[in-house]
Amino acid sequence: MKNNAIKTLTLATIMLAFVSTVSADTSEYGQYGSNTPSRSISLDKMVSSNASVDSNGNYSGDFTDNLSSTDYRFKPESTVTFKLTVKNTSEEDLNNVTVKDFLPDYVNSVNTGAIGDKVTFDSNANTIYIPVGNLAANESKTYYIQVKTAAQSNLPAD
Secondary structure, three states: OHHHHHHHHHHHHHHHHHOOOOOOOOOOOOOOOOOOOOOOEEEEEEEEOOOEEOOOOOEEOOOEOOOOOOOOOOOOOOEEEEEEEEEEOOOOOEEEEEEEEEOOOOEEEEEOHHHHHHOEEEOOOOEEEEEEEEEOOOOEEEEEEEEEEOOHHHOOOO
């Protein structure tokens, strides 16, 4: 029994001698030896049922990230305002940024306000494309999009 314990201990010691740890420092040159910059963008999309626009094109109102079942329910053919804030969350400047955003079902008649005719709207896919352009590191830009909910005859029954 004593011989078995010695053999097991000897075998365990030999195995430990062959085990080595491997690590890689990716902080300077990336995982594969090249300097790979990290680029990222955040998009915060909020909605308002009471937004208004003054004569200078400035929006005001209460905006929320998510509507719950107890929040305001939009009526047919009412105006819904979305506030989209695009932020470059990386530490590098980004060029030629375009945001592609999907609008909810049963909205149409997009008014892009101050963004103007640069925004394109694909009504078949309910998708908007906003040419943000260049964003400096940690810079953010805010856009407002107004839509109309569909007419009652185009909405599903409750």
